[in-house]
Each structure stands twice: as structure tokens, then as C-alpha cells.
Amino acid sequence: MHSFWSEKSLILVLLMVACVLLVAVLGLLFVVPYWGFAGIHPMLPQVAGIVFALILAGLLAGFGLLMAAIFLGRDVPFSAWLRSLSAKGLLPLLIAVGRLVGVSKKAVQHAFVGVNNELVLASVRSRKKPRRVLLLMPHCIQFSQCPVRITFQVDNCKRCGKCPIADLLRIKERYGVDLAVATGGTIARRIVVETRPDLILAVACERDLVSGIQDTLPLPVYGIFNERPNGPCVDTRVPLDEVRAVLASLLEKA
Structure with a gap:
């Protein structure tokens, strides 16, 4: 990379x-x-x-x-x-x-x-810190064998630790941000409309990040590439340290 x-x-x-x-x-x-x-x-x-x-x-x-x-x-x-x-x-x-x-x-x-x-x-650093931040995640980060439905209601997660959702929930609680999981572009747009965030921090592959940035304009979207140890769309991972670093940079400033 x-x-x-x-x-x-x-x-x-x-x-x-x-x-x-x-x-x-x-x-x-x-x-x-x-x-x-x-x-x-x-x-x-x-x-x-x-x-x-x-x-x-x-x-x-x-x-x-x-x-x-x-x-x-x-x-x-x-x-x-x-x-x-x-x-x-x-x-x-x-x-x-x-x-x-x-x-x-x-x-x-x-x-x-x-x-x-x-x-x-x-742009964000030159203004007041965003009041509402949305962490928008792809459904493929959920453990592929998990029977729990977390789309639209991520708090249904049992926090078993087999996928990054439990860590993301802790990040959500730590920084007071919104967290959502989408199965595709249509649902992602619906989540954005319902949440009305000031800033979106999205995790996805190159194609989905680019289309997501284009679809949500003029809302600012910070994109992070997912990790794909098992190939695309199956049990992908989230670079959690990067997510934490971006949120700390934006939300912990004086």
C-alpha cells in the first residue's frame, strides 16, 4: 500500500x-x-x-x-x-x-x-469539533457464522470477540459517537439520512469508499480501508488503531 x-x-x-x-x-x-x-x-x-x-x-x-x-x-x-x-x-x-x-x-x-x-x-480542524460523528461499517466485518442480526441495531451484538464489532462498540461508548452497520449502499444512505451526522468515518474497500464519498456529498467522509485476510466481503477486519487515532484527533482537541 x-x-x-x-x-x-x-x-x-x-x-x-x-x-x-x-x-x-x-x-x-x-x-x-x-x-x-x-x-x-x-x-x-x-x-x-x-x-x-x-x-x-x-x-x-x-x-x-x-x-x-x-x-x-x-x-x-x-x-x-x-x-x-x-x-x-x-x-x-x-x-x-x-x-x-x-x-x-x-x-x-x-x-x-x-x-x-x-x-x-x-476542514474539520479549522472549525468547531463535530457534534455528531457516525462510524459506518460494512456488514462483512461481522463474523460470517454469527446468527445475530446487527444491521440497524448494532447493540444486538453479544460481544463474543470473534469480530471487530465488540471493539467498535467500546469505541462508540468511549467517544460518544454513533455506530451503524450497512449491508449495501442503499441502506448506508438511509442510515446517513436518519442519523444526520456532521462527519462520517467509514470503513470499506476502495470501490465502496469512493462511491460512498461521492454519494454523501457535501457531508465530509473520512475513509479507512478494511483488511481482507480471507479475501473480499468475508470476515474482513477493521484497523481499530486508525479509527481510535482519527477520533482522538478530531474529538479530543481543546
């Missing part, structure tokens, strides 16, 4: 490549029809130039702010808009650029979640 700094570097490089490509495409979209504009009206080339310049300036400003936030690790103006832009607009572009330069989709998703986490932490 990449370290955070390599993830940050990867996203920055892909952003720069994407920025160059977008500028080139916008240039072609302007230059190709430019000479025909004058045949419609003598002022149309100048008007078109201004419009394209404004679009280009907006794109470059967005890219610049995002790069500054990633590089500095601090909150910047329009941070919520930047997270939305990166999750819904830029991520597909970064995946496409990654393929062009030989970077796998999974690696780009992994790096994206790491950078998203840094943006979320910077």
Missing part, C-alpha cells in the same frame, strides 16, 4: 497532467472554430475569446486551490466545493489519466481517498 506522501504525490502529478490536457482541449475547442466566428459577426471572435478565457481561468483557479490544499494539508476557501469537484468531476478524469501513464484504477482510488481524508481533516 502506498504511504500517504506517495498518494499525495500521485494525485498532484495526475492533477498536473489532467490540467495540461484540459488546457489543450479547451485551446483546440477555441482555435478550430475561431476563424469561422468572424464570418458570423466581426466581434464574435473577441467575445468567444473572453468566454474561453474565463472558463480557463476558473478551471486553473480550481486546480490551483485543490493543489494548494493537497500540498499544504490545510483548509482553503471553497473547501467543500473542492471536495465535490474532486470526487465527482476530477476522479473519473484522474482514473483516465492514470491509465494513460500506467497507474491502475485501484491505485488512483486509494490515493484519492487518502487525499480526501487530508482535506476532510483540514
